[in-house]
Amino acid sequence: MTQEDQAKGSDTTIDPVLVSIIGRALKAITDEMSLTMEKTTRSPILCEAKDFVTGLYDAEGRMLEQTENLPILSFSLSPVCQHIAETFKGEVYPGDVFFHNDVFSLGNQNNDVAAFKPIFVGDTLVAWSATKGHQADIGGAVRGGYNPNATEVWQEALRIPAVKVYERGKRRRDVWDLIFANVRLPIVESDMLAEIGACTVGERRLLALIDKYGLTRFEAHKEALFEATRKMMQAEIRAFPNGTYRGEATIYFDGKNPGSTYQIRVAITIEDEHIKFDYSETDAQTNGFVNGTYTSSASATILTFLQMVNPDIPHNDGMVQPIDIVIPEGTVLNAAYPAATTFGNHLCPPNADAIIRALAPIVPERVSAGWNQLLCSLSTGPHPHKDDTYVDILFIGLKGGSGATSDCDGYDHIGMIDASGGVLDQDYEMFEQQTPHLLLKHEYITDSAGAGRYRGGLGVETRYRVGSDGTQIVTFGDGDVEPAFGLFGGDGSTLNLIELRYPDGQVKRPTSKDLITDVPAGTEYLQYAGGGGGYGPASERPAETVQEEVRNGIISPEAAREAYGVALEPDTLALLEDETKTLRSQAASQKG
Numbered sequence: 001m002t003q004e005d006q007a008k009g010s011d012t013t014i015d016p017v018l019v020s021i022i023g024r025a026l027k028a029i030t031d032e033m034s035l036t037m038e039k040t041t042r043s044p045i046l047c048e049a050k051d052f053v054t055g056l057y058d059a060e061g062r063m064l065e066q067t068e069n070l071p072i073l074s075f076s077l078s079p080v081c082q083h084i085a086e087t088f089k090g091e092v093y094p095g096d097v098f099f100h101n102d103v104f105s106l107g108n109q110n111n112d113v114a115a116f117k118p119i120f121v122g123d124t125l126v127a128w129s130a131t132k133g134h135q136a137d138i139g140g141a142v143r144g145g146y147n148p149n150a151t152e153v154w155q156e157a158l159r160i161p162a163v164k165v166y167e168r169g170k171r172r173r174d175v176w177d178l179i180f181a182n183v184r185l186p187i188v189e190s191d192m193l194a195e196i197g198a199c200t201v202g203e204r205r206l207l208a209l210i211d212k213y214g215l216t217r218f219e220a221h222k223e224a225l226f227e228a229t230r231k232m233m234q235a236e237i238r239a240f241p242n243g244t245y246r247g248e249a250t251i252y253f254d255g256k257n258p259g260s261t262y263q264i265r266v267a268i269t270i271e272d273e274h275i276k277f278d279y280s281e282t283d284a285q286t287n288g289f290v291n292g293t294y295t296s297s298a299s300a301t302i303l304t305f306l307q308m309v310n311p312d313i314p315h316n317d318g319m320v321q322p323i324d325i326v327i328p329e330g331t332v333l334n335a336a337y338p339a340a341t342t343f344g345n346h347l348c349p350p351n352a353d354a355i356i357r358a359l360a361p362i363v364p365e366r367v368s369a370g371w372n373q374l375l376c377s378l379s380t381g382p383h384p385h386k387d388d389t390y391v392d393i394l395f396i397g398l399k400g401g402s403g404a405t406s407d408c409d410g411y412d413h414i415g416m417i418d419a420s421g422g423v424l425d426q427d428y429e430m431f432e433q434q435t436p437h438l439l440l441k442h443e444y445i446t447d448s449a450g451a452g453r454y455r456g457g458l459g460v461e462t463r464y465r466v467g468s469d470g471t472q473i474v475t476f477g478d479g480d481v482e483p484a485f486g487l488f489g490g491d492g493s494t495l496n497l498i499e500l501r502y503p504d505g506q507v508k509r510p511t512s513k514d515l516i517t518d519v520p521a522g523t524e525y526l527q528y529a530g531g532g533g534g535y536g537p538a539s540e541r542p543a544e545t546v547q548e549e550v551r552n553g554i555i556s557p558e559a560a561r562e563a564y565g566v567a568l569e570p571d572t573l574a575l576l577e578d579e580t581k582t583l584r585s586q587a588a589s590q591k592g
Helices: 005-007 016-040 075-088 173-180 187-215 215-239 294-306 340-357 428-434 543-551 558-562 577-592
Strands: 050-059 063-067 097-100 112-121 125-132 163-167 245-250 260-271 275-278 323-325 375-383 388-393 438-444 458-465 470-479 499-501 513-519 522-530
Touching: 016 050, 016 063, 016 125, 016 215, 050 075, 050 187, 063 075, 075 097, 075 112, 075 125, 097 187, 112 187, 125 187, 125 215, 163 173, 187 215, 215 275, 245 340, 260 340, 275 294, 294 323, 294 340, 375 499, 375 522, 388 428, 428 438, 428 470, 458 577, 543 558
Parallel strands: 275 323
Antiparallel strands: 050 063, 050 125, 097 112, 097 163, 112 125, 245 260, 260 275, 375 388, 375 470, 438 458, 458 522, 470 513, 499 522
């Protein structure tokens, strides 16, 4: 027993109010860690888009709480923390810091590099603070980390298995220099220092919390928090009918074999208070760029399921205890060493589609129609005004619409489902400052949303002019073959597109996994991000709502008539009620 516990008393009687207080305090700490990252990182991928997560974990690596700016990263921290705790058991000391990104020891993506800091009370390891962020570069063959031509991990990145970079508060200079000698951009070193700083903030705040209540009481109430959270999740699962439900989705083009497709197949078994996601029938891994890791795929499963349950469930170890996820090694969602896997995070959208299709028939009120599939680009090259190089992920261009639900339109321009709206847009002026490019256009696309009783979210059109010779553009994603799907009579949406219009008049349309080098200054970059799918028959959407959206440019008069059965007077856009009734009656009889 510590002196603090003796002073405060070692009573382990559980106070439900204190359980709630500790749960909220843990969330406040990870939020403060997140703010620290936002204010101290330099790469716009981190400080603007917030492509990072922060979290606290107990001594064994079990999740205490997280701030999930990018959910698919969040659920990858606990497995790695457990791996580090076990690997370095007996060799963890106050002042230590560990780095990790290795996808073959439970990492999710090479560019997502994590920092872990152990937290001690006296000589007792009580917890860990951790951050993980998408770094602007991590070595490999292509600046920025995305190499669509990769067939093995060494062509993608520098692997960092769990490695101690600080020991007892002193930097291990040899290890540190070895890592950053293999990373192109100095900004990455600065951003990893910011990650360590955020971990230090988490350490201070958690120690203050433990000091306030005493270690014995904190540990007892931590376990009670886990138990309460487990019961909350079990109650949610009980709302789903027992049975086994199956869903599928297609991955298009592996980056190497044109026309290739791969199927994700999930069998979801619900038995009282337990749910199991089994991907045993999913296709084998590819020999190209498009593969996932167990951690990235399991994270995608968790974040998709969380969108169907009570959003107030605390995010700690108790939340995941009633969930089992089976993804055999060697499948496209869990590729075996030494496969290329950088694309793995972006298999979340088709994974989510398979889960939604499986569960939609039994819980129609808990699912959404399909979200726009990700199609993204990364540009890198010289910045003539800064005498430096840059890496930029065009977050403003990839953010299509989400799917509609049983009682709500989809969100416009929200982005990929694996971010769940967490990844923010770049500020226009900052985009033009951080890159040599000139933004020409960024606006919603009329008719990009799937029609329905509730429509999908709108997609966006983005255009910029390339500002320097020698620019390299990488495209990665999907959605240029199959649009987001509608549900229960709702319509699908529109496809994604990226196009380069060169100064000499040449037009190039990259594939969804492509590497384009030596793009000259003056090239116009064009991107369409599609909308989300609609929910329910479009003929059931109030005609007055359709009329208003035509006036606002969300829907064209032609689409109002053809998709929604709403007739408008061409000049005034007045609602033609009799003709609208006729159109909708005809549509209903044809469907019947």
